[in-house]
Amino acid sequence: MNFFKALFSSKQEDASERKQAEEEKHFDVLKYDGIRALRSNQAEYAIKCFVHSLEIKEDLEVRENLSLAYINQGLLKEAYEQLLKIAREQPNNLALLNRMANVLYMMEDYDNMLDVCQKAMQIDNEDTDALYLYAKACVGKDCFTDAIEALNKIISIDPQYYEAYLLRGEIFLSQKDVLQADQDATFLLEKIQESEDVFSLKARVEAAKGDTGDPIPYYDAIIDLNPFSVDAYKARGELKAKKGDTLGAEEDFSRAKEYEPQVPKEENIEEKVKQAYNDINPIGL
Secondary structure (H helix, E strand, O other): OHHHHHHHHHHHHHHHHHHHHHHHHHHHHHHHHHHHHHHOOOHHHHHHHHHHHHHHOOOHHHHHHHHHHHHHOOOHHHHHHHHHHHHHHOOOOHHHHHHHHHHHHHHOOHHHHHHHHHHHHHHOOOOHHHHHHHHHHHHHOOOHHHHHHHHHHHHHHOOOOHHHHHHHHHHHHHOOOHHHHHHHHHHHHHHOOOOHHHHHHHHHHHHHOHHHOOOHHHHHHHHHHOOOOHHHHHHHHHHHHHOOOHHHHHHHHHHHHHHOOOOOOOOOHHHHHHHHHHHHOOOOO
C-alpha cells in the first residue's frame, strides 16, 4: 500500500516539476522576446510579450520594461500603473521614484508629481534629479518661489547642472525679471555652444529688453541649428516685420507655414511624449 502511494506521489511530483519547467521556459521566451522587440522599437509586440509573461509569474524587471513599452506607445497611465506596482515592492528606490515623476510630468499630473518628488527627496534631499523634477512640478502648480529655491539648491550642489539654470532663467523671464533671466541665459551661452533652448531663452530675453535688445541673431542661431524650427521662423518674422523688413518677414512666415506639422500637436501622442522628455532634459546632457 505504501509502495503504491509513494509511486503515485512521485509521478505527481514529476508531472508538477515538468509543468513548472515548461512554464519557466515559456516565461523566459516571452520575457526576452519582449526585450528584443522593445530594443527594436516594436513596442506593441513587446507589450503583448510582457503582459503574457506576467500572467505566468510576477517579475519586476518585466514590469519595468512593460512601463517603457507603454511610454513608447504614449500609454502613460498604463506605464505609471506598472511603476506603481514596482514601487510597492521597492519603496526606497530613488531612481524608480524619479522615473515615476517623469511619467507624471508627461501626464501633467503635478499634484501627484509633487508627492512623488517629496518622497524621493526624503530618501536623498540632495539628489539633483529629484530636486529638478520637484522644481518642474512646482512650475506646473505656479509655485515659482519654491521652484527657484529648489533650482538654487541644485546649482549649489552641482554648478554644472545646466538644466537648472535654463529653467530658472525661464521662470525669471515669465516673472518679468529680465536682469536675472539674462544672467542665466548669458551664463549658459558661455557654457553650451549649441542648444536651441538656450538660444531661445536669450532671444526672448533680448526681446523683453525692448529697444535695447537684439533677439534676431539668436533666432538666426536656432535656424542654423535647426532649419525646420517653425517657432524660430515665426518669431524672427514678427521681429523683421516690426523693423520694416517686409520681404524678410514674408520669407520667414512662408518657411514657418511650409514646415508647420500637418498633424495637430494635441493628436500626435508620440510627439507629445518626446517633447515632454525634452522638457525634462532640455539641454540633452
